Amino acid sequence: xxxxxxxxxxxxxxxxxxxxxxxxxxxxxxxxxxxxxxxxxxxxxxxxxxxxxxxxxxxxxxxxxxxxxxxxxxxxxxxxxxxxxxxxxxxxxxxxxxxxxxxxxxxxxxxxxxxxxxxxxxxxxxxxxxxxxxxxxxxxxxxxxxxxxxxxxxxxxxxxxxxxxxxxxxxxxxxxxxxxxxxxxxxxxxxxxxxxxxxxxxxxxxxxxxxxxxxxxxxxxxxxxxxxxxxxxxxxxxxxxxxxxxxxxxxxxxxxxxxxxxxxxxxxxxxxxxxxxxxxxxxxxxxxxxxxxxxxxxxxxxxxx
Amino acid sequence: xxxxxxxxxxxxxxxxxxxxxxxxxxxxxxxxxxxxxxxxxxxxxxxxxxxxxxxxxxxxxxxxxxxxxxxxxxxxxxxxxxxxxxxxxxxxxxxxxxxxxxxxxxxxxxxxxxxxxxxxxxxxxxxxxxxxxxxxxxxxxxxxxxxxxxxxxxxxxxxxxxxxxxxxxxxxxxxxxxxxxxxxxxxxxxxxxxxxxxxxxxxxxxxxxxxxxxxxxxxxxxxxxxxxxxxxxxxxxxxxxxxxxxxxxxxxxxxxxxxxxxxxxxxxxxxxxxxxxxxxxxxxxxxxxxxxxxxxxxxxxxxxxxxxxxxxxxxxxxxxxxxxx
Numbered sequence: 001x002x003x004x005x006x007x008x009x010x011x012x013x014x015x016x017x018x019x020x021x022x023x024x025x026x027x028x029x030x031x032x033x034x035x036x037x038x039x040x041x042x043x044x045x046x047x048x049x050x051x052x053x054x055x056x057x058x059x060x061x062x063x064x065x066x067x068x069x070x071x072x073x074x075x076x077x078x079x080x081x082x083x084x085x086x087x088x089x090x091x092x093x094x095x096x097x098x099x100x101x102x103x104x105x106x107x108x109x110x111x112x113x114x115x116x117x118x119x120x121x122x123x124x125x126x127x128x129x130x131x132x133x134x135x136x137x138x139x140x141x142x143x144x145x146x147x148x149x150x151x152x153x154x155x156x157x158x159x160x161x162x163x164x165x166x167x168x169x170x171x172x173x174x175x176x177x178x179x180x181x182x183x184x185x186x187x188x189x190x191x192x193x194x195x196x197x198x199x200x201x202x203x204x205x206x207x208x209x210x211x212x213x214x215x216x217x218x219x220x221x222x223x224x225x226x227x228x229x230x231x232x233x234x235x236x237x238x239x240x241x242x243x244x245x246x247x248x249x250x251x252x253x254x255x256x257x258x259x260x261x262x263x264x265x266x267x268x269x270x271x272x273x274x275x276x277x278x279x280x281x282x283x284x285x286x287x288x289x290x291x292x293x294x295x296x297x298x299x300x301x302x303x304x305x
Numbered sequence: 306x307x308x309x310x311x312x313x314x315x316x317x318x319x320x321x322x323x324x325x326x327x328x329x330x331x332x333x334x335x336x337x338x339x340x341x342x343x344x345x346x347x348x349x350x351x352x353x354x355x356x357x358x359x360x361x362x363x364x365x366x367x368x369x370x371x372x373x374x375x376x377x378x379x380x381x382x383x384x385x386x387x388x389x390x391x392x393x394x395x396x397x398x399x400x401x402x403x404x405x406x407x408x409x410x411x412x413x414x415x416x417x418x419x420x421x422x423x424x425x426x427x428x429x430x431x432x433x434x435x436x437x438x439x440x441x442x443x444x445x446x447x448x449x450x451x452x453x454x455x456x457x458x459x460x461x462x463x464x465x466x467x468x469x470x471x472x473x474x475x476x477x478x479x480x481x482x483x484x485x486x487x488x489x490x491x492x493x494x495x496x497x498x499x500x501x502x503x504x505x506x507x508x509x510x511x512x513x514x515x516x517x518x519x520x521x522x523x524x525x526x527x528x529x530x531x532x533x534x535x536x537x538x539x540x541x542x543x544x545x546x547x548x549x550x551x552x553x554x555x556x557x558x559x560x561x562x563x564x565x566x567x568x569x570x571x572x573x574x575x576x577x578x579x580x581x582x583x584x585x586x587x588x589x590x591x592x593x594x595x596x597x598x599x600x601x602x603x604x605x606x607x608x609x610x611x612x613x614x615x616x617x618x619x620x621x622x623x624x625x626x627x628x629x630x
Binding site for chain 1: 358390405468
């Protein structure tokens, strides 16, 4: 178990380093940073001053290692646009994105687990087919469209929820629902197929032969095994939700990390871009590791590996 | 000896296929009763029907299904669950997959006890360890904390047996319990089952296709063919004077010392068990039987060949030694 965690951690560090390198190189590939920072009305002399001031005249590898070295201790430099340190910016935006991601994932699990289990237990009935239909429709609906519909119905017509901003917990309900819908179809189908497979297995026949109650058979013996793939995918989905919620953050004017990344790309604020990419990558790595650990806890066969 | 389990006219259908067609057999207290026959003749389905464990789509009906005086056909699912694992336990052909991979041996064994008899988990674990020792598992204390994948097939089958014994059942149904195991382990498991029967007064319904096993452990035998019990007899009598052509065919397929001649090949029954649909009449074996004539398409009488020996065939009892086919 410890060896498994150590191996996954080492792998995670490698992935993080790779992501840092790529983020660094790709921002440099997007054009001459000194020119874009100096602005369109700058003279050649201004650009040279900017280049010196930001250290962009140094060789690429020197810039890279300087950045990596500082990033290791949490110093991501200054934003060119916000007049604030990048670390501060991310610290301010992160809680919003994390709240949104967790609300989204919780909602997704609360909806997809019961639906998947229900569909599996009623396989090939109208209930099962309705659930499948629901997941297909859910998969096909674009996030921004669902967001707008919810805003119109819940926000404007019924007036039960605020349509934008981050003031109270109510502000996270609608974005959470929209975000949840990006994960619900996959999680529901996984739960369903996992439960169908588990319920048809020999060990469930044994559990029934032991005279266990139906609830215990379903929720202890079958769900424990069906949950293994669901946990892996849920972790990946949460990573996806944290990074990929840009559309939702934009529509609902939630100023989270995704939105920050999008803004800084548009403004060529490359220290922020690099840091956002790195932070999201670290989250992704952490979540995958967490999924591996949870899976090892759920499935004893993985513990020795 | 009194009857523990009495099954009469058991029918099981899966959609349009009739898997069991009016099977009747009885298990006396303290005896080992064998259901024997080829693959697909309805042995396992009959046992699962007794346990109410049929897969989805399986429909069961019976003239009589009586277990220790209780009418099993009248029980609700909930009431049946109270009997399963408690007074009537079952072990299966596939020891490798019959245990839940996600839970320890101890937790899977203990829950049978806490479910049916109540009591603490610690007491249930004690009982589990005691039974594991009884079925010949060394270091039971350590095994309790292990997971199924850490055990061999033979050990897992022993765990299944020990688990089946947790609530001291009256009946143990064993569905081909040794088929997936290698020969030395097979012999150990059979010896174990025989010992349990003797010492605990356990009644065993053993399902097998292996006549060697039947000869070794059975007190009574019911031979099944295409969903029917075609012959019932005490074991010794069945081997001495089989009456049904199918039973004779089965016996000719296995080497018996003194009966098989060195230079002649062993017998075989041509063809396979036919799938039987609704509305089938007459003898299901007629397509493979050397004695078949037109009367075999009509209803077949059950003939008596001894006190506890009957069979389903148009032929009169014949006491001659069966000849190799």
